[in-house]
Amino acid sequence: MKIGILISGGGSNMIKLIESCQNNKNASINIVISNNPDAKGIEFAKSKKIKTKIINHKEFTEREDFDNQVNNVLIENKIDFLCNAGFMRIHGEKFVEKWFNKHLNIHPALLPSFKGLNTHERAIKSGVKFAGCTVHLVRSGVDEGPIIGQAVTSISIDDDKESLAKKVLKLEHKLYPKCLKLFTEKLVKVKNDKVIFSDKAIKIL
Numbered sequence: 001m002k003i004g005i006l007i008s009g010g011g012s013n014m015i016k017l018i019e020s021c022q023n024n025k026n027a028s029i030n031i032v033i034s035n036n037p038d039a040k041g042i043e044f045a046k047s048k049k050i051k052t053k054i055i056n057h058k059e060f061t062e063r064e065d066f067d068n069q070v071n072n073v074l075i076e077n078k079i080d081f082l083c084n085a086g087f088m089r090i091h092g093e094k095f096v097e098k099w100f101n102k103h104l105n106i107h108p109a110l111l112p113s114f115k116g117l118n119t120h121e122r123a124i125k126s127g128v129k130f131a132g133c134t135v136h137l138v139r140s141g142v143d144e145g146p147i148i149g150q151a152v153t154s155i156s157i158d159d160d161k162e163s164l165a166k167k168v169l170k171l172e173h174k175l176y177p178k179c180l181k182l183f184t185e186k187l188v189k190v191k192n193d194k195v196i197f198s199d200k201a202i203k204i205l
């Protein structure tokens with residue numbers, strides 16, 4: 001499986017995905033694409049000799065044109081599967097269709113709660129006692145789609161958005177590679193938006 005990763009920033013999740021595929025004979029990370037020319041994650045990808053490409057969304061007036069350029073680069077590089085890792089752009093419907101059920105995202109909250117931005121601050125303000133992260137298949141609705149995995153942590157009374165973000169990011173780094181592995185090892189199927197896990201999947205999750 002040839003995997004592409006989309007980033008916009010530090011790419012800490014991208015780093016964990018790259019490391020997790022290094023010993024996976026069924027998967028390789030073949031390209032990292034960033035919409036942000038200053039994304040720190042690009043340097044790490046280069047250091048691992050992974051092809052990188054900057055596609056600056058600011059150079060496109062239409063979202064669809066940006067999406068098409070991203071898709072062209074993915075096709076040129078024979079990518080089979082896509083992982084958003086701290087990617088902060090919303091995909092248009094046509095792009096989502098092209099990568100339907102071959103496209104994961106990680107969100108720093110327990111979906112369907114707290115879609116969108118500033119999830120940790122909102123969770124604390126709401127008074128909930130647990131937070132976490134979700135890996136899901138990408139659909140055209142933002143932070144919507146069949147859930148593949150989640151990880152949870154308690155929100156302590158002395159947590160603030162920074163301390164909670166640190167706790168959740170650590171969970172993300174463990175969860176995302178496991179969820180990707182379910183796809184590279186073909187241990188999960190999706191039928192009519194229902195996720196069907198093979199028995200062996202339990203060993204990974």
Ligand code: GRF
Nearest residue numbers: 010011012013085086107108
């Ligand atoms: C993470 O919280 C991720 O869930 C969100 O972006 C944040 C930064 O991710 N999508 P990364 O460090 O760039 O992977």
